[in-house]
Amino acid sequence: MIPQFNYAFYVWSSYGLFAAVMAWQFFQPLVQRRKIMAELREQEALKSGGYHDTGA
Amino acid sequence: MTFHRLKVAFHRLGSPPTFFRLTRLLPPWLWAGFAVTALIGLYFALYVVPPDYQQGDSFRILYIHVPAAWQALFTYVVMAVLAAIALIWRIRSVEIMAMACAPVGAALTALCLATGSLWGKPMWGTWWAWDARLTSMLVLLFLYLGIMGLYAAFEDRRKGARVACILVLVGLVNIPIIHFSVEWWTTLHQGATIRFFGESRMHSSMLPPLVFMTIAIKLMFGAAILNRAGNDLLDQDRRKNWVGRYLGDKP
Amino acid sequence: MNLNAMRALLLRDLRLAIRHGGESLMPLIFLFAVIILVPLGIGPGPNLLSSIAPGMIWVAALLASLLPLEQLFRPDLDDGTLEQWWVGGRFPVSLVGIRLFSHWLVTGVPVIAFAPLAAEMLYLPDGALPVLLASLLLGTPILSLVGGLAAALTLGTNRGSVLLSILVFPIVVPVLIFATGAVSAAADDLPARAHLGLLGALLILAVTLVPLTATAALRLNIE
Numbered sequence: 001m002i003p004q005f006n007y008a009f010y011v012w013s014s015y016g017l018f019a020a021v022m023a024w025q026f027f028q029p030l031v032q033r034r035k036i037m038a039e040l041r042e043q044e045a046l047k048s049g050g051y052h053d054t055g056a
Numbered sequence: 057m058t059f060h061r062l063k064v065a066f067h068r069l070g071s072p073p074t075f076f077r078l079t080r081l082l083p084p085w086l087w088a089g090f091a092v093t094a095l096i097g098l099y100f101a102l103y104v105v106p107p108d109y110q111q112g113d114s115f116r117i118l119y120i121h122v123p124a125a126w127q128a129l130f131t132y133v134v135m136a137v138l139a140a141i142a143l144i145w146r147i148r149s150v151e152i153m154a155m156a157c158a159p160v161g162a163a164l165t166a167l168c169l170a171t172g173s174l175w176g177k178p179m180w181g182t183w184w185a186w187d188a189r190l191t192s193m194l195v196l197l198f199l200y201l202g203i204m205g206l207y208a209a210f211e212d213r214r215k216g217a218r219v220a221c222i223l224v225l226v227g228l229v230n231i232p233i234i235h236f237s238v239e240w241w242t243t244l245h246q247g248a249t250i251r252f253f254g255e256s257r258m259h260s261s262m263l264p265p266l267v268f269m270t271i272a273i274k275l276m277f278g279a280a281i282l283n284r285a286g287n288d289l290l291d292q293d294r295r296k297n298w299v300g301r302y303l304g305d306k307p
Numbered sequence: 308m309n310l311n312a313m314r315a316l317l318l319r320d321l322r323l324a325i326r327h328g329g330e331s332l333m334p335l336i337f338l339f340a341v342i343i344l345v346p347l348g349i350g351p352g353p354n355l356l357s358s359i360a361p362g363m364i365w366v367a368a369l370l371a372s373l374l375p376l377e378q379l380f381r382p383d384l385d386d387g388t389l390e391q392w393w394v395g396g397r398f399p400v401s402l403v404g405i406r407l408f409s410h411w412l413v414t415g416v417p418v419i420a421f422a423p424l425a426a427e428m429l430y431l432p433d434g435a436l437p438v439l440l441a442s443l444l445l446g447t448p449i450l451s452l453v454g455g456l457a458a459a460l461t462l463g464t465n466r467g468s469v470l471l472s473i474l475v476f477p478i479v480v481p482v483l484i485f486a487t488g489a490v491s492a493a494a495d496d497l498p499a500r501a502h503l504g505l506l507g508a509l510l511i512l513a514v515t516l517v518p519l520t521a522t523a524a525l526r527l528n529i530e
Contacts, residue, residue, distance in 0.1 A: 010175065011114055011117055014170075015098070017167060018120045018167065021164070025163060029283035033283075033290070036290050036291050040290070040294055040303055196477075202470070202477065205469075209470055210464055211465075212463070222523060223460055226478065230481075234477065237481035237485060241488065
């Protein structure tokens with residue numbers, strides 16, 4: 001099976017797009033969740049008074 | 057009696073803490089299933105299936121394009137069913153699930169359009185053709201974007217979800233009409249339409265990758281909407297007690 | 308009681324439209340801006356212009372009907388009139404229907420009235436003019452209805468105008484296709500009855516479903 005290179009570009013970019021969309025669907029909620037959890041933790045810490053600004 | 061028990065179980069499932077637990081529990085398994093089926097599908101699609109004598113290798117694009125197109129349409133059906141349930145019974149977790157469908161559907165529609173145009177370049181010699189299916193998919197993409205935009209534009213998220221659910225149902229009535237009209241339009245303007253598959257039958261060796269990729273994308277869809285719905289719920293309920301308890305359990 | 312309310316609302320809407328003269332003329336001015344700009348942009352060749360005339364007139368009418376949508380329910384929401392529609396035992400659906408009807412009277416009817424002029428400027432074949440008018444008569448109410456639905460959906464948001472066009476555009480695709488199909492067919496001396504029939508079917512569908520849906524959307528938005 002000899003790959004036809006003039007076609008291969010389109011095939012590989014399609015599969016690359018597929019991988020990119022799947023990765024986006026996987027990682028975007030993950031990143032979003034981290035952000036929400038960080039905000040919630042901060043809120044919790046502020047409420048309990050044990051707030052340490054780790055970024056400072 | 058059993059009916060009553062089922063009803064109780066159903067309502068319990070709809071309560072935010074239980075639903076949230078579900079969105080944490082299921083996605084890892086679904087993602088794992090996705091990884092396995094996608095790897096098998098890719099192996100078949102890229103190595104096992106021999107090149108087509110007419111199209112060479114570029115028919116392999118269809119193993120991405122077709123499952124994406126199916127799931128893009130199926131996502132709308134799922135979203136519409138969820139929207140109807142949400143509007144009739146006013147179940148909040150169902151509203152959130154319906155809204156989680158839109159970004160996934162939009163991504164799949166975009167993937168379908170992009171791979172369609174990547175297929176069109178070597179086959180038709182042009183990136184874009186006003187083919188009935190491509191045009192309908194483009195309109196569908198804008199419908200998804202409209203739903204996402206409407207949901208995002210409300211300050212009151214719950215109100216936004218319910219208003220967007222109405223739009224989902226309006227779109228459901230419209231999609232068949234749009235598809236029919238666009239098909240009519242292409243036959244009027246082009247005489248013969250260009251078809252994606254031709255009338256040729258698929259060889260049986262071409263089927264396994266299609267099946268595996270379809271299952272993989274469906275599993276991805278399930279995992280992604282649960283992930284998104286869980287996040288949305290957590291974000292909206294940040295001042296509720298159950299979120300505090302959840303944080304307490306997870307230091 | 309309800310008939311009185313409907314008549315009062317219609318008269319009030321029309322009176323307001325006349326008093327805001329300049330604003331109410333905007334759709335018409337927009338239509339002619341497009342009709343004048345297109346030949347300037349692509350050249351005055353009669354053949355080219357007459358072949359794109361149905362599409363141009365229809366796209367212009369469609370975009371023109373979007374212009375006043377943002378103000379369709381907003382002032383009534385702001386001064387609390389909208390909430391009154393739901394009290395006093397009235398049928399809010401009928402009032403929503405009247406509001407959409409008056410939107411059509413203000414944006415659709417002027418476009419229909421001036422369509423012969425626009426058709427002449429773009430060299431639409433004379434035989435196609437009746438079909439153009441028929442398609443506008445059947446189609447512009449759908450534009451008003453769908454636009455009104457989009458206005459009702461976006462009422463609770465603060466950036467309605469951007470959303471409006473993206474919500475309306477996918478839904479009115481069939482209207483545009485059937486209407487321009489009818490006019491193009493008539494321009495080629497082909498029968499346009501099938502197109503117009505489908506357009507009429509869409510109108511019936513829109514008239515039955517849109518007022519109810521728009522009322523539900525408004526209700527959610529003012530809750």
